[in-house]
Amino acid sequence: MCPKEKDSRNNNNKRWGNKFIDxxxxxxxxxxxVIRGEFLLPIDMFENWYEELDKVGLMNFLNLSLKFRLYSISVG
Known part of the structure; x- marks a missing residue:
């Protein structure tokens, strides 16, 4: 490395201005x-969560999808 290159590397403030102070x-x-990403959920919604899933028939679907994900993680 020639001295001219070394000088230009160390003296970048001529080209880019003053060093940024954060x-x-x-x-x-x-x-x-964190406050911006915060949202509120009603807690009483979770009291009968599983009963509502059974009514809709999603409980079996959720169990199968979870088993598939665990299997794909262990295999993959």
Whole structure:
């Protein structure tokens, strides 16, 4: 490597301007994202979850799809 290349690599601020100083508060930003992605579910919806699935006939479907996924994970 010639000295000219080394000098140009270390002196990038001439080409790109001043070095970026990150002043973001990542802790508060993360908390904002968590709050934005938060949604509320009524808890009483889950009290009779399995009975409703049995009524609709989805319980067997869910069991079969779970078994298939576990099988495909173990094989794959």
């Amino acid at each position: 002043k973001r508060n990542w802790k508060s930003y993360n908390e904002e994202l």
